[in-house]
Amino acid sequence: MLKIDNLTAQVEDLTILNGLSLEVKPGEVHAIMGPNGAGKSTLGNVLAGRDGYTVTGGTVEFDGKNLFDLEAEERARAGIFLAFQYPVEIPGVSNMEFLKASVDAIRTARGEEPMSSMDFIKLARAKCKEVDLPQDFLKRGVNEGFSGGEKKRNELLQMMLLEPRLCILDETDSGLDIDALQVVAKGVNDLRSPDRGIIVVTHYQRLLDFIIPDYVHVLAKGRIVKSGDKSLALELEKHGYSWIDEEVA
Amino acid sequence: MSEHIEEYLKSEYSAGWVTDVESLTIPPGLNEDVVRLISAKKEEPEWMLEWRLKAFRSWLEMTEPQWAHVKYPKPDFQALSYYSSPKSMEDRPKSLDEVDPELLRTYEKLGIPVHEQEVLAGVAVDMVFDSVSVGTTFRAKLKEAGVIFCSISEAVHEYPELVKKYLGSVVPQKDNFYAALNSAVFSDGSFVYIPKGVRCPMELSTYFRINEAKTGQFERTLVIADEGSHVSYLEGCTAPMRDENQLHAAVVELVALDDAEIKYSTVQNWYPGDSEGKGGIFNFVTKRGLAHNRAKISWTQVETGSAVTWKYPSCILKGDDSIGEFYSVALTSNYQQADTGTKMIHLGKNTRSTIIAKGISAMKSENSYRGLVRMNPGAEGARNYTQCDSLLIGDQCGAHTFPYIESKNPTAVIEHEATTSKVSDDQLFLCQQRGIDAEKAVSMIVNGFCKEVFKELPMEFAVEAGKLLEVSLEGAVG
Ligand SMILES: Nc1ncnc2c1ncn2[C@@H]1O[C@H](COP(=O)(O)OP(=O)(O)O)[C@@H](O)[C@H]1O
Ligand SMILES: [Mg+2]
Numbered sequence: 001m002l003k004i005d006n007l008t009a010q011v012e013d014l015t016i017l018n019g020l021s022l023e024v025k026p027g028e029v030h031a032i033m034g035p036n037g038a039g040k041s042t043l044g045n046v047l048a049g050r051d052g053y054t055v056t057g058g059t060v061e062f063d064g065k066n067l068f069d070l071e072a073e074e075r076a077r078a079g080i081f082l083a084f085q086y087p088v089e090i091p092g093v094s095n096m097e098f099l100k101a102s103v104d105a106i107r108t109a110r111g112e113e114p115m116s117s118m119d120f121i122k123l124a125r126a127k128c129k130e131v132d133l134p135q136d137f138l139k140r141g142v143n144e145g146f147s148g149g150e151k152k153r154n155e156l157l158q159m160m161l162l163e164p165r166l167c168i169l170d171e172t173d174s175g176l177d178i179d180a181l182q183v184v185a186k187g188v189n190d191l192r193s194p195d196r197g198i199i200v201v202t203h204y205q206r207l208l209d210f211i212i213p214d215y216v217h218v219l220a221k222g223r224i225v226k227s228g229d230k231s232l233a234l235e236l237e238k239h240g241y242s243w244i245d246e247e248v249a
Numbered sequence: 250m251s252e253h254i255e256e257y258l259k260s261e262y263s264a265g266w267v268t269d270v271e272s273l274t275i276p277p278g279l280n281e282d283v284v285r286l287i288s289a290k291k292e293e294p295e296w297m298l299e300w301r302l303k304a305f306r307s308w309l310e311m312t313e314p315q316w317a318h319v320k321y322p323k324p325d326f327q328a329l330s331y332y333s334s335p336k337s338m339e340d341r342p343k344s345l346d347e348v349d350p351e352l353l354r355t356y357e358k359l360g361i362p363v364h365e366q367e368v369l370a371g372v373a374v375d376m377v378f379d380s381v382s383v384g385t386t387f388r389a390k391l392k393e394a395g396v397i398f399c400s401i402s403e404a405v406h407e408y409p410e411l412v413k414k415y416l417g418s419v420v421p422q423k424d425n426f427y428a429a430l431n432s433a434v435f436s437d438g439s440f441v442y443i444p445k446g447v448r449c450p451m452e453l454s455t456y457f458r459i460n461e462a463k464t465g466q467f468e469r470t471l472v473i474a475d476e477g478s479h480v481s482y483l484e485g486c487t488a489p490m491r492d493e494n495q496l497h498a499a500v501v502e503l504v505a506l507d508d509a510e511i512k513y514s515t516v517q518n519w520y521p522g523d524s525e526g527k528g529g530i531f532n533f534v535t536k537r538g539l540a541h542n543r544a545k546i547s548w549t550q551v552e553t554g555s556a557v558t559w560k561y562p563s564c565i566l567k568g569d570d571s572i573g574e575f576y577s578v579a580l581t582s583n584y585q586q587a588d589t590g591t592k593m594i595h596l597g598k599n600t601r602s603t604i605i606a607k608g609i610s611a612m613k614s615e616n617s618y619r620g621l622v623r624m625n626p627g628a629e630g631a632r633n634y635t636q637c638d639s640l641l642i643g644d645q646c647g648a649h650t651f652p653y654i655e656s657k658n659p660t661a662v663i664e665h666e667a668t669t670s671k672v673s674d675d676q677l678f679l680c681q682q683r684g685i686d687a688e689k690a691v692s693m694i695v696n697g698f699c700k701e702v703f704k705e706l707p708m709e710f711a712v713e714a715g716k717l718l719e720v721s722l723e724g725a726v727g
Binding site: 097 | 673674676682684689694697698700
């Protein structure tokens with residue numbers, strides 16, 4: 001479903017992604033690990049179509065189409081979901097209003113009717129429970145005054161409501177205590193399905209104890225330098241990233 | 250700043266068409282004879298003419314105020330016409346049935362209910378077209394409740410005692426340059442009287458339309474709520490797109506007697522000028538209310554139009570335990586300039602005031618909040634709470650806050666909070682990443698920012714106001 005081939009991308013004339021290739025097939029879970037500043041968030045942003053990133057080479061196909069032909073909101077409507085590393089606040093716009101606008105936009109793009117308010121409220125409340133957020137979060141401003149963990153769970157809530165084709169989770173686990181980590185892991189595991197692809201960007205192998213990936217990749221200096229299965233994550237934990245550097249060199 | 254928003258902010262003004270009616274417009278220029286002519290056209294009694302002339306003579310001695318944070322070419326008062334009326338109105342139609350249908354269509358096109366059987370039937374409407382009131386709906390029904398709702402011109406004839414007693418009682422003729430000008434040449438506006446103990450059975454509203462080119466509109470509105478009465482009133486304003494600036498210099502006076510309550514809402518959408526800053530209305534307005542014992546006056550305004558706005562709806566809290574409120578959303582885009590706010594003058598004991606002002610600036614506009622809170626020596630235990638929030642869209646616009654606080658009573662408490670925020674690219678990207686397009690995202694963010702004020706508007710208009718903001722920020726996404 002996602003085919004990244006030799007992708008290079010710049011931020012402010014600085015090359016960050018440098019010949020990155022990766023293929024994700026439906027049903028697969030890929031973990032991407034790597035040192036700080038390797039370009040993990042950049043990859044998510046480039047895939048999601050954020051302004052300020054210039055693609056200078058390579059191709060990305062999503063469901064057979066050139067991803068770069070689509071605007072950011074069109075990519076979202078096509079089923080790409082990015083759970084942000086640092087979710088931003090939108091004061092005054094209630095979470096409920098935001099979620100409804102989002103779900104309606106995505107449903108409309110799929111040719112479905114917008115949901116009735118009553119049905120939506122029911123659904124949103126049920127999902128809140130699943131991610132262990134109290135219902136009054138729906139009334140509060142988007143991420144307004146949320147703690148770090150609440151923001152991450154709110155990202156998960158959005159992902160569950162939108163049922164995307166491809167989920168990209170950018171360090172959704174960082175800053176979470178073990179209970180919250182398990183909530184996130186359960187949410188992601190529930191979303192695992194034969195027609196959905198999942199990319200989990202993480203710094204720590206502990207998340208992968210709960211979300212068992214099909215593949216683990218190491219991203220360093222803007223490209224995938226090593227791929228393997230779950231055991232690669234364990235090795236990384238033991239030896240750190242310098243071991244990779246040596247091996248690449 | 251992403252290009253998206255820039256594109257998106259290129260607004261389309263939807264009320265910018267002209268009604269094709271034959272008008273009688275007096276030649277440009279201003280002198281005593283013009284004042285006499287206006288008075289004669291309205292067949293006014295002698296006392297009214299004298300009142301105007303007195304104001305005119307004061308005006309001649311006054312100079313235009315310079316302190317506002319706005320820049321504009323000084324209007325040439327001799328190049329303006331001070332009276333313009335559709336020709337068909339010269340025959341003084343006695344009821345709405347006799348009014349030229351073309352005029353009524355003007356209001357229908359603006360979405361205003363001109364027929365009493367329409368859906369929005371809970372609202373009575375006075376329609377002011379250039380210098381005259383075209384008609385007022387639901388007068389009979391209101392009369393049953395003892396409520397008087399008519400044009401100020403009619404009130405001068407039919408309720409001279411009330412007009413004599415209250416006109417100029419809150420905003421004196423010499424109050425300021427534009428108030429004096431208005432007092433001399435005021436054309437039309439609404440008159441409302443709610444008798445003792447009556448709760449007005451419906452929303453009252455007035456729609457002002459400036460149609461004719463090169464004319465000024467000098468609205469004059471007077472609302473009197475007698476003891477223990479209650480009224481909610483709304484005004485709306487639009488004008489055609491014209492290249493030259495037009496002047497709207499209004500005076501609105503509210504009198505809330507003991508235990509009365511007046512809720513006055515404005516949705517101002519005068520033509521703001523084009524994207525180069527050409528044309529648009531100069532909106533120079535004096536609005537003030539006087540609250541007696543335990544009375545309450547509440548101003549709510551949504552200001553999206555005009556090239557230049559200069560407006561400070563104020564409350565004089567004269568009576569003990571009286572309450573003043575000011576809820577404001579002022580949105581400026583392109584080259585618009587707004588200097589708006591309020592004055593809360595606390596005279597009585599335990600008087601209370603609340604000010605919630607939201608300014609939104611986009612493109613190259615300038616948006617200023619200017620507010621005065623004064624606690625006089627007699628204002629024992631008085632309180633004020635002020636909250637002033639600015640939202641910036643883009644980085645070429647300006648937002649300014651000028652709070653003035655004067656307290657002469659140590660028991661009075663004044664609280665002031667101010668914030669400035671920006672619609673950020675991160676917020677927009679979050680919305681887009683969730684499938685919401687930039688246009689919808691900006692309007693959602695702006696609406697969220699204004700929520701506290703919108704909830705003060707009468708139900709029917711809260712939705713309208715939200716849509717208006719959306720239109721004011723509208724444009725193709727690039
Ligand atoms: N908007 C930006 N402006 C300037 N530099 C950026 C920007 N985004 C990322 N970078 C730089 O790109 C590199 C990769 O960043 P990032 O993708 O966030 O790494 P990771 O998520 O792997 O920690 C870093 O050196 C970072 O400083
Ligand atoms: Mg990162």
